Amino acid sequence: MTATRHVDTAQLMELLSVSLAAYYGDFTVAAASEDLTASQGRTLNVLRRGPASMSALATTLTCDASNMTGIVGRLEKRGLVRREPSPSDRRVKNVVLTAEGERVVDVIRGKMHHTLAGLDRLSPQERATLYALLERVFTSQLAAA
Incomplete structure (x- = not known):
């Protein structure tokens, strides 16, 4: 039987911070390869979930x-x-991802080699x-995004 390791909230927050920094670094490089800023890439990524108003996008992307x-x-x-x-x-404008936008998001995600390699080290169950x-x-x- 494997002993359960005690991990406190501070340790989890630190690992999340390091993980997100690595993810966003990988994402930024992949977005730049498509001539997009990180903010533009993140906007496309958010819109992959569905249309959003300008104010909702601004809130989600802070x-x-x-x-x-x-x-x-x-x-x-x-x-x-x-x-x-x-x-x-009808007074509100929604922003909708086009087919070309979807293709670019797929390309960016496919170029996130470090993130994909890390996730590939996990089993399907993990x-x-x-x-x-x-x-x-x-x-x-997630519900608000």
């Missing part, structure tokens, strides 16, 4: 609404997103467990 307007404008010029009226409130644990920890943030 940036100023005016900055979000510039990010979306540059993505729109490249044909990666489009703006369309919200079905529930990946499912990690997913369930992260989902449990971040349920409220």
Whole structure:
């Protein structure tokens, strides 16, 4: 029988911090290879979950609404997103990922070699467990995103 290792909250927070820094470093390099800033890449990644209003994007990405307007404008010029009226409130514009935007997100994710290699070291059962644990920890943030 394997002894359970005691890990306190501070240790978990430190490991999450290191893990996220590695993930975002890998993501930033992959996004840059597609001539996107990290913020532009993150916007596309968020939109992969579905359309979002400009204000929801700004909240999710923790940036100023005016900055979000510039990010979306540059993505729109490249044909990666489009703006369309919200079905529930025609005054609100939703940002929608285009087919080309979906392709670029797939390319970025495919180029995240360090992250993919780390995840590939896990068995399917370990990946499912990690997913369930992260989902449990971040349920409220995932629902809002």
